[in-house]
Amino acid sequence: MATTLEQQAPGPRSAEEERLLALRKKEIRDRWIWRLAGYVFFLLAWALVSRIVGDNLIPGPLRIARTIPELIESGRFFSSFGATLTRIGIGFGLAFLIGIVIGVLTQSRWWNGFFRDAVTISLVSPSLIWALTGLVIWGFEPQGWIFAIVMTTFAVVTVNVAEGIRALPKDLTDMSRAFGVTNWRRQRDIVFPFLAPFVFTALRFGFSVGWKVTVLTEVFSSNEGIGFEMRVASQLFRMDELFAWAISFFIFALVLEKLVLQRYERKFFRWRAEAST
Amino acid sequence: MATVVTTAPSPGRGLPGWVKSPKFARILFPFVVLGIWYFIYYTLDSRIFPAPQTVAVFMWEEITLTSGVRYSSAAENIYVQFGITLMRLTIGFFIALILGTIIGLAVGISKKVDAFFHDWVMGVLAMPALVYALFLGLALGFGNLGPILAVVIAGTPFVIINIREGVRNTPKELIDMARSFEVPQNKITRHVLLPSLMPFFFAAIRYAYAVGWKGLVITEVFASDRGMGWTIKFWYDAHRAHGVIGYAIFFIIFALALEKLVFDPLADRAFKWRPKMDAVQMAEGDFGGVQREGFLLIEDQEIEEGVDTTVAKGGNF
Numbered sequence: 001m002a003t004t005l006e007q008q009a010p011g012p013r014s015a016e017e018e019r020l021l022a023l024r025k026k027e028i029r030d031r032w033i034w035r036l037a038g039y040v041f042f043l044l045a046w047a048l049v050s051r052i053v054g055d056n057l058i059p060g061p062l063r064i065a066r067t068i069p070e071l072i073e074s075g076r077f078f079s080s081f082g083a084t085l086t087r088i089g090i091g092f093g094l095a096f097l098i099g100i101v102i103g104v105l106t107q108s109r110w111w112n113g114f115f116r117d118a119v120t121i122s123l124v125s126p127s128l129i130w131a132l133t134g135l136v137i138w139g140f141e142p143q144g145w146i147f148a149i150v151m152t153t154f155a156v157v158t159v160n161v162a163e164g165i166r167a168l169p170k171d172l173t174d175m176s177r178a179f180g181v182t183n184w185r186r187q188r189d190i191v192f193p194f195l196a197p198f199v200f201t202a203l204r205f206g207f208s209v210g211w212k213v214t215v216l217t218e219v220f221s222s223n224e225g226i227g228f229e230m231r232v233a234s235q236l237f238r239m240d241e242l243f244a245w246a247i248s249f250f251i252f253a254l255v256l257e258k259l260v261l262q263r264y265e266r267k268f269f270r271w272r273a274e275a276s277t
Numbered sequence: 278m279a280t281v282v283t284t285a286p287s288p289g290r291g292l293p294g295w296v297k298s299p300k301f302a303r304i305l306f307p308f309v310v311l312g313i314w315y316f317i318y319y320t321l322d323s324r325i326f327p328a329p330q331t332v333a334v335f336m337w338e339e340i341t342l343t344s345g346v347r348y349s350s351a352a353e354n355i356y357v358q359f360g361i362t363l364m365r366l367t368i369g370f371f372i373a374l375i376l377g378t379i380i381g382l383a384v385g386i387s388k389k390v391d392a393f394f395h396d397w398v399m400g401v402l403a404m405p406a407l408v409y410a411l412f413l414g415l416a417l418g419f420g421n422l423g424p425i426l427a428v429v430i431a432g433t434p435f436v437i438i439n440i441r442e443g444v445r446n447t448p449k450e451l452i453d454m455a456r457s458f459e460v461p462q463n464k465i466t467r468h469v470l471l472p473s474l475m476p477f478f479f480a481a482i483r484y485a486y487a488v489g490w491k492g493l494v495i496t497e498v499f500a501s502d503r504g505m506g507w508t509i510k511f512w513y514d515a516h517r518a519h520g521v522i523g524y525a526i527f528f529i530i531f532a533l534a535l536e537k538l539v540f541d542p543l544a545d546r547a548f549k550w551r552p553k554m555d556a557v558q559m560a561e562g563d564f565g566g567v568q569r570e571g572f573l574l575i576e577d578q579e580i581e582e583g584v585d586t587t588v589a590k591g592g593n594f
Contacts, residue, residue, distance in 0.1 A: 027388070034392035042397050057416055113299025114306050124532035126491040128498065129525035132509055136518040137317075137326050212405035216495070219407060227407065234411040234499075242415075246408040254403055 059240040067244040076229065077248075083225040084214060084249065090142070091149030091217075092210035099154040099206065100199060103161025104191065107168075115158070122155035127213040135221050145217035153210040157202040164198030165191075197269040204261045211253050327519035335523045348503075348511060355508070359531065362505040365421060366486070366493055369428025373485050376429065377436025381481075384437060385444025394437070402434035406492040407499075414500030423500040424493055431492030432485035439484070443477025483540050490532070505531075 013021070043061050050060035059067070071077045102119070105111035127148065134147035168191065176186045218227025226249045233241035295301055311329055318328050327335075338344035339355045347353060384391045384398075409430050413423035447470055455465045497506025505528065512520025 030389060031392040034389040035396065038393035038395070038397060041393070109299045110297060110302045113302035114309075116303055117306055120536075121529050121533070124487065124536060125525075125529050126494050126532075128491075128495050128506060129509065129528045132513045132521050133525050136513055136516070136521045137321070137323065208403065212407070215405055216407050230407065230411060234415055237415065239412070239415065242408075242411060246405075250400075250404060250408070254400070257403075 059243055063240050064243050067240045068248055080226050080229050088211055088214045091146050095150040095153035096157055099157025100161055103158040106162045107165050119155040119158050127152040131217045140221050148217045149213050152213045153206050156209050157206045160198055160202035164195040200265045208257050325518040331519045332523045335519045358508045359505055361503050365424045366490055369425040370486055370489055373429045373432030377433045378440055381437040381440025385441040398434045398437050406495040410496040410499040419502045424496050427492050427496035428489040432489040435484045436481040439477045439481035443474040447473045
């Protein structure tokens with residue numbers, strides 16, 4: 001489909017097309033100019049506020065840009081990132097698996113009824129209560145923070161997978177049932193391939209919630225990691241370090257979420273959009 | 278179609294009908310949780326982990342004000358603590374709503390303004406509450422201002438995005454037609470613009486409130502000496518697990534009550550005239566999975582009209 005479009009010889013453009021093209025170019029250029037203006041405005045506003053209230057209370061962008069290399073030099077930077085990423089890997093990995101299993105189970109109305117309230121509770125409750133509950137039960141043991149991450153994140157994954165289940169092509173499942181296809185084969189050949197893009201979306205959304213909880217658990221129950229460093233910085237009133245930790249990991253997570261995951265999501269499932277058109 | 282499903286073999290065929298009903302499963306769930314709780318209670322080697330009845334007694338005493346606990350803050354009981362949080366939440370929420378609506382309208386109408394704000398709105402939206410909680414505590418002390426600002430920071434981006442989507446979703450052809458038939462502007466606003474904006478405005482309210490609350494309780498831990506967040510931290514600092522778990526359950530009850538008693542009836546009323554909420558779900562989609570509550574209840578009709586919203590979600594921002 002796409003190839004036939006490309007093979008069309010690019011004939012001479014009409015005046016109308018020329019005009020539209022110029023208009024679009026102008027639009028894109030305008031967008032970038034205004035975007036840049038936004039950056040300049042907000043960074044300047046930030047610098048101005050920090051100048052007025054004092055560099056120690058609200059460190060300006062330049063000061064933070066200087067602090068990050070200092071943290072890297074001190075050697076704590078990468079070890080903290082490593083510690084936090086390990087926690088995310090374990091905690092969120094588990095939450096992701098549990099979320100998918102529950103999501104797939106919602107095909108059955110019985111399991112759907114069973115987990116319905118669990119998912120609702122997990123969605124509406126703040127991560128703080130799970131962090132503190134896990135901690136007060138298990139202390140600094142890994143179960144504590146794993147519990148917190150799982151309880152906060154699994155529902156996000158489940159909801160996205162369940163949305164895939166809801167959109168499952170009913171004629172296919174009905175037909176497989178009518179022809180007596182076994183449940184396992186139906187899951188493997190119809191449900192799982194169909195769910196793949198939803199699982200990817202679930203991964204992205206789950207990650208965006210999961211890393212925040214992880215950092216929060218580190219504040220209460222860790223002696224390393226980004227959350228721990230942020231707490232120490234705030235207790236020592238080192239605002240520049242607090243901001244440097246926050247912003248560096250924030251940017252890292254955002255890049256991972258928006259650029260890497262979103263891009264791969266599009267790349268892997270491009271065929272799906274084409275097939276549906 | 279229905280016959281195909283009913284004649285399909287199901288794994289638990291030998292069981293009586295009521296056991297297989299989803300309603301039974303739903304009722305079963307709390308008992309399973311209770312069972313797991315007892316299991317942990319008897320197997321975990323911990324002196325502070327409470328039995329369910331301990332927590333129940335604690336909660337009862339908190340509600341009836343018979344526990345005799347004196348909180349080391351000006352607010353001495355659960356109602357005052359929750360009231361303080363609710364007050365902060367409401368004030369911050371209205372500021373966020375006003376601010377977000379203004380920016381959201383501007384961003385929705387003009388692409389240039391959108392480009393100006395876009396990355397920064399997304400940045401604030403994705404910022405963990407912990408960052409501004411720690412900062413506000415240090416910068417503003419333990420008064421009301423910090424927590425209220427936390428609600429504003431958490432809620433405003435949600436309002437902006439929803440209003441923006443709402444403005445973009447206004448039916449342009451209807452407005453064009455109204456213009457060509459010389460309908461006065463105030464009538465266009467009232468009958469075309471506002472109704473099409475309503476569902477998005479409502480979604481904005483709902484999510485700003487929910488997210489604002491989540492951010493607020495974390496901020497109260499680090500930047501306040503009273504309120505719900507502070508209270509659960511109080512019990513945590515006192516190493517009283519029954520207090521922490523009891524308050525965790527209070528939090529859940531509070532959130533569920535808010536959903537069931539305030540937002541669900543409001544939603545029913547606001548959308549009585551409207552058959553579907555697909556567009557709203559689309560705008561809600563990119564908020565990291567905060568979805569319409571009660572979504573998991575899959576009814577047969579819903580399955581048939583299920584709409585694939587992932588495309589919109591993936592390409593939204």
